[in-house]
Amino acid sequence: MNLYRSIAQAIKIGKYVVFFGGAGVSTECGIPDFRSSNGIYSRKFHYDPETILSRSFFYQKPNIFYSFLRENILKYMDVKPNKGHIILAELERAGKLKTIITQNIDGLHQKAGSNKVLELHGSLYRFYCTKCFKAYSYNDIKDFENVPLCCCGGIIRPDIVLYEEPLDQDVLSKSKEHIMRADVLLVAGSSLVVYPAAGLLKYFKGDKFIIINKSSTPFDDQADIIIHGPFAETMEKIMNELMAI
Ligand code: NAD
Missing domain, CATH: 3.30.1600.10 (SIR2/SIRT2 'Small Domain')
Structure with missing residues (x-):
């Protein structure tokens, strides 16, 4: 089975799908990330x-x-949201995606139509x-x-949230609760080296841990499925597979 189909299957059967993202989610809109x-x-x-x-x-x-x-x-x-932001909003409307946990401060998930967004680093x-x-x-x-x-x-x-400042405890604990409840965790566009945000991933105890990132991350060896590719393009391929199954 191709990887896009495997991710589509996981989303289809998932009861509590959560998305966790970083700056790489918005680079295809022209916004530079930090570490590329x-x-x-x-x-x-x-x-x-x-x-x-x-x-x-x-x-x-x-x-x-x-x-x-x-x-x-x-x-x-x-800048406008990319196809990946839009697909996540569609998955929320379809009742599939329970929440987006983002390290981004650009507000693009909300611009794409997502309502359930936890902004770890503010806006x-x-x-x-x-x-x-x-x-x-x-x-x-x-x-x-x-x-x-x-x-x-x-x-x-x-x-x-500036360097030297703590994260909002309410946003942090809500994010932790969602990750603990998730059976599918889709992580994209983050180097996963910024803490405490990346530390949230250790609370995931579900079935499928999926990473979509251009470069490798310190969590790659724990993932069930990894795609080293561009976020928006990959989400389109996953969505096409979802429509076909
Ligand atoms: P980062 O810069 O550390 O890492 C970005 C990761 O995304 C890299 O591993 C890179 O390989 C990957 N990437 C880049 N473009 C990609 C794409 N099109 N598809 C898939 N992967 C791609 O970013 P981070 O991990 O989010 O942490 C940095 C901090 O910077 C965050 O706290 C965030 O708040 C802040 N930041 C936010 C924005 C934004 O809001 N758009 C932009 C820059 C930085």
């Missing part, structure tokens, strides 16, 4: 991206933080004032020249 050869970490900046995207750097040098964010991340806010669609905690949307801040300021004078920050 042409990812954000391969580019030269005055400070390395992990430093810029840290809590201490944000509070010390918010102007450099925001220039980096605008030039490398916010510039992709208008670039939400911002808030660091002083009075007033909530802002991306549209509210996008026209600021550089550092967006609240009416109270506080600096507005994106509601994303």
Whole structure:
């Protein structure tokens, strides 16, 4: 049986299918990931991206933080979801996919029509004032020249998890519960080296652990099925098989 057919079979008979994804899910939309050869970490900046995207750097040098964010991340806010995002939304509507757990902050699953999305690292669609905690949307801040300021004078920050910050405990524990309940776990587009997100995979005790990723990951030897290929294209092939069985 071909691998696409095997994954389609697993999804078809699965009672509780959960998707776990990372930056590679959105590269086919043109958004660079972090660790691929042409990812954000391969580019030269005055400070390395992990430093810029840290809590201490944000509070010390918010102007450099925001220039980096605008030039490398916010510039992709208008991109459209790819076929893989759309297929996941279709699987949710069909009652097959119980939840999406994503490390992405780009909101593309919701744009594709998914409703059950747990965002481990927050979202670039939400911002808030660091002083009075007033909530802002991306549209509210996008026209600021550089550092967006609240009416109270506080600096507005994106509601994303920066390096040196813990993950939201509620999102983390809900993600853990879904993974524990899952009988099929489909993992895609993640190097699986960022913790605690990758650590969630150890809670999976179901039947089929499937990985779709361009490069190998530290979890490959635990997977039942692996496809080293592009996410959106692979999801289309799986969907074609699903329609045929
Ligand atoms: P990562 O950059 O560490 O790894 C991405 C993985 O995806 C790599 O292993 C790569 O081989 C694979 N990949 C790239 N394109 C692919 C494709 N088309 N199909 C299949 N696989 C593909 O990303 P990560 O593991 O998600 O961790 C990095 C952190 O970066 C995450 O926490 C995330 O929040 C953040 N991030 C998010 C975005 C986004 O929201 N779109 C973009 C960049 C980084």
